[in-house]
Amino acid sequence: MQEPAPDATHAAADAAPKARVAIDTLRRLETPEGIEILLRLAGPVPRAAAFSIDLLIRVGAYLVLLPLAALAGVGLGLLLLALFVLEWLYPVFFELRSGATPGKRAMGLTVVHADGTPVGPAASLLRNLLRAVDFLPVLYGVGLTAMLVDQDFRRLGDLAAGTLVVHREDAGLPPSLPAHRPLAPPAPLGLEAQQAILAFAERSGELSAARRTELAALSGLAAAGDRDPAGALLGIANWISRGKPD
Amino acid sequence: MDPTRLAAAIRPRGPWESIDLGFALARTWFLPLWLCWWVTAAPLALLTLVLLHQRADLWLLLLWGCKPAFEALPLYWLSRALFGERLTVAVAARRLPQALPPRLWPQLLWRRIGVTRSFSMPVTLLEAPRGAARAARLRVLGTGAAGWLTVICVHLETVLWLSALLLLAFLLPEGMPRLDLEATLTDSGSMADWIGGLLMLAAVSVMAPFYVAAGFALYLGQRTRLEAWDLELAFRRARARPGRAGIGQAGRKGASAGRADASWTHPGRSHFGRGRRTVVAVAAALLLAAPLAGPLSPTQALTREEAGVAIDAVLAESDFGGTREAWTWVYVGDTAEPDTDGDAGMALPDGLIQSLASIIKWLLLLAAATGLGLLALRLLPELRAPSRTRRRAARQRPAGTQSRAAGATAMLPLDIPAEVRRLLGAGDARGALALLYRSQIAQLRTAGLDLPDSATEAECLATAASRARPDQVAWLQRLLRLWQGVAYGHRAADPGAMASLLAERAILMQGQPVQGLSADD
Numbered sequence: 001m002q003e004p005a006p007d008a009t010h011a012a013a014d015a016a017p018k019a020r021v022a023i024d025t026l027r028r029l030e031t032p033e034g035i036e037i038l039l040r041l042a043g044p045v046p047r048a049a050a051f052s053i054d055l056l057i058r059v060g061a062y063l064v065l066l067p068l069a070a071l072a073g074v075g076l077g078l079l080l081l082a083l084f085v086l087e088w089l090y091p092v093f094f095e096l097r098s099g100a101t102p103g104k105r106a107m108g109l110t111v112v113h114a115d116g117t118p119v120g121p122a123a124s125l126l127r128n129l130l131r132a133v134d135f136l137p138v139l140y141g142v143g144l145t146a147m148l149v150d151q152d153f154r155r156l157g158d159l160a161a162g163t164l165v166v167h168r169e170d171a172g173l174p175p176s177l178p179a180h181r182p183l184a185p186p187a188p189l190g191l192e193a194q195q196a197i198l199a200f201a202e203r204s205g206e207l208s209a210a211r212r213t214e215l216a217a218l219s220g221l222a223a224a225g226d227r228d229p230a231g232a233l234l235g236i237a238n239w240i241s242r243g244k245p246d
Numbered sequence: 247m248d249p250t251r252l253a254a255a256i257r258p259r260g261p262w263e264s265i266d267l268g269f270a271l272a273r274t275w276f277l278p279l280w281l282c283w284w285v286t287a288a289p290l291a292l293l294t295l296v297l298l299h300q301r302a303d304l305w306l307l308l309l310w311g312c313k314p315a316f317e318a319l320p321l322y323w324l325s326r327a328l329f330g331e332r333l334t335v336a337v338a339a340r341r342l343p344q345a346l347p348p349r350l351w352p353q354l355l356w357r358r359i360g361v362t363r364s365f366s367m368p369v370t371l372l373e374a375p376r377g378a379a380r381a382a383r384l385r386v387l388g389t390g391a392a393g394w395l396t397v398i399c400v401h402l403e404t405v406l407w408l409s410a411l412l413l414l415a416f417l418l419p420e421g422m423p424r425l426d427l428e429a430t431l432t433d434s435g436s437m438a439d440w441i442g443g444l445l446m447l448a449a450v451s452v453m454a455p456f457y458v459a460a461g462f463a464l465y466l467g468q469r470t471r472l473e474a475w476d477l478e479l480a481f482r483r484a485r486a487r488p489g490r491a492g493i494g495q496a497g498r499k500g501a502s503a504g505r506a507d508a509s510w511t512h513p514g515r516s517h518f519g520r521g522r523r524t525v526v527a528v529a530a531a532l533l534l535a536a537p538l539a540g541p542l543s544p545t546q547a548l549t550r551e552e553a554g555v556a557i558d559a560v561l562a563e564s565d566f567g568g569t570r571e572a573w574t575w576v577y578v579g580d581t582a583e584p585d586t587d588g589d590a591g592m593a594l595p596d597g598l599i600q601s602l603a604s605i606i607k608w609l610l611l612l613a614a615a616t617g618l619g620l621l622a623l624r625l626l627p628e629l630r631a632p633s634r635t636r637r638r639a640a641r642q643r644p645a646g647t648q649s650r651a652a653g654a655t656a657m658l659p660l661d662i663p664a665e666v667r668r669l670l671g672a673g674d675a676r677g678a679l680a681l682l683y684r685s686q687i688a689q690l691r692t693a694g695l696d697l698p699d700s701a702t703e704a705e706c707l708a709t710a711a712s713r714a715r716p717d718q719v720a721w722l723q724r725l726l727r728l729w730q731g732v733a734y735g736h737r738a739a740d741p742g743a744m745a746s747l748l749a750e751r752a753i754l755m756q757g758q759p760v761q762g763l764s765a766d767d
Contacts, residue, residue, distance in 0.1 A: 023270050
């Protein structure tokens with residue numbers, strides 16, 4: 001044994017207070033089944049963009065409804081009702097329907113409870129009613145300040161309702177490795193090194209050939225005289241993911 | 247630059263997510279970043295205030311024009327802090343000449359108009375390309391989010407400024423002079439104008455760290471997406487940390503040793519056998535289970551006892567063994583559903599069921615009667631047999647083992663030497679020795695020595711040695727050696743030795759009977 005292996009949980013518990021936690025926008029949740037859910041929090045900039053899109057949509061709706069004002073008393077009443085409904089219930093309606101207003105959807109955002117479940121009527125209504133507070137003193141000054149200060153980019157409405165605005169997970173294709181003859185790594189690899197090699201293989205399609213070669217040479221895993229270090233790394237990735245060829 | 251101490255989680259992110267990471271960075275390090283911004287901004291603001299004390303709007307315009315110069319130091323600080331080097335503001339201020347872009351004027355003049363400033367600033371400062379190379383680099387890295395970032399941040403600045411201004415106006419007490427909001431925009435040089443200007447500067451300074459950090463994070467995100475910069479760091483990290491979790495040994499010699507870069511492997515461990523290699527691999531796998539937080543120093547290794555205590559502590563937690571499952575039957579009412587479709591098809595006429603049941607009942611009764619009859623037939627001879635003799639035999643059996651000493655002596659012949667000689671004459675040396683041994687054991691027991699049935703020859707000898715006379719013990723020893731040789735070694739007993747044993751036994755019995763032992767008690 002080169003090093004006695006300490007109990008993993010204890011090493012984690014001991015190291016946790018001392019270790020620097022990398023600054024990140026991820027929130028990790030663990031379900032009772034032990035499945036880890038990652039929420040990618042959305043900050044003020046994408047949310048402001050989403051708000052602007054929603055604002056444009058609402059303004060468009062007002063413009064469409066504006067001719068009602070020509071109907072004098074009744075028309076004005078209807079217009080005011082529409083204003084009320086659009087201002088207060090537009091976000092609630094869309095959040096309950098699909099978890100995001102059209103602006104948020106365009107920005108790839110969605111509203112969820114703090115535990116990652118889809119937002120419910122109570123939380124949605126609460127967070128949108130509290131927009132009135134976040135709007136103070138003008139143009140969401142309080143809300144912006146809260147978002148800048150809060151760890152999870154929450155405005156006051158989110159804090160009260162226990163909700164988060166997160167980047168939506170797009171259900172893309174599962175990552176696949178480029179096929180290559182599996183190659184045994186020259187030395188046993190650490191977890192991080194293995195993950196890096198797998199990520200390299202998965203993302204190698206997005207990298208230029210020169211950069212692939214450069215990275216593979218940097219890894220130091222390809223043989224010194226190998227003319228295709230990137231290929232060797234792909235082989236090691238196939239080895240890691242599928243094991244030895246039969 | 248120490249790539250092993252990255253303070254932020256770098257992974258492939260979309261542009262908007264990268265901007266969010268920048269905001270998270272700026273929130274974490276707001277104070278140093280904000281102070282770094284003021285390091286450059288405050289002197290310039292004070293100097294120009296002297297010149298432009300008449301015109302707040304011109305003063306603000308000048309400061310707005312110099313924003314790229316103010317943002318250089320926060321960016322420099324951030325790029326160091328990302329790799330774990332936290333400079334104090336004083337140190338950072340001394341490094342201002344390094345932090346400023348090599349050619350500042352383009353930044354302040356024609357490039358000031360561009361909307362991707364915070365994104366192109368890291369490229370300019372950290373990669374320092376010039377001319378066409380810079381343009382090409384920005385074209386490759388560029389993303390639309392960079393422009394939107396600037397636009398949105400300008401609006402956020404405005405929101406902060408207006409909010410602060412209105413808050414001030416709303417919250418001013420009754421007696422104090424009102425803050426004329428209109429004058430902040432129109433009446434140049436008035437009190438309200440200056441208050442508005444100062445609040446604007448404050449809002450700009452608050453947003454600046456976020457803007458700089460977001461641009462920097464966007465730059466990192468683009469490099470990660472296009473160049474897999476995070477993988478480069480991961481590879482470097484893996485190379486820089488030999489011997490850390492999971493980096494095992496190469497185990498290859500000779501020509502193939504060159505294949506493994508030394509830094510991926512454990513130094514000085516290249517001559518392991520296959521079994522040892524397996525152990526190392528298992529150890530590596532165990533170490534992999536430990537999270538990557540913090541290097542595992544040898545001092546953290548637990549001893550067996552410490553590990554046992556730690557494991558017990560973990561097992562004592564409520565996560566382990568705290569739950570119990572109990573099953574009980576609870577009456578939930580009659581759930582039988584009468585006359586369902588399936589039953590209707592299977593239903594038999596009532597009369598048939600009755601007759602079937604009675605047939606089965608009679609069959610069972612018949613079987614029981616037959617069984618009883620067979621049992622009686624089986625038991626009758628036993629009952630008829632004379633029971634008295636059996637009972638007597640049963641009573642006699644325990645009497646045979648009642649007393650070990652009495653039993654042993656009872657089975658011995660009265661004249662032992664004669665019997666021994668008879669056996670010897672018959673050629674049964676084994677039987678003769680066994681008889682001698684048995685008689686000796688019986689004598690020892692009679693003398694009060696506690697010799698269990700399971701005692702071996704050596705135990706008998708040891709027990710006897712503690713209590714009997716030396717010549718007796720010597721005799722017993724010789725007997726035992728002969729007996730063991732015959733019984734276990736299958737060696738023929740020496741007749742002379744047998745004869746001398748018998749003769750000495752006679753002397754021992756005459757001189758001092760073994761019973762004399764009990765006198766010691």
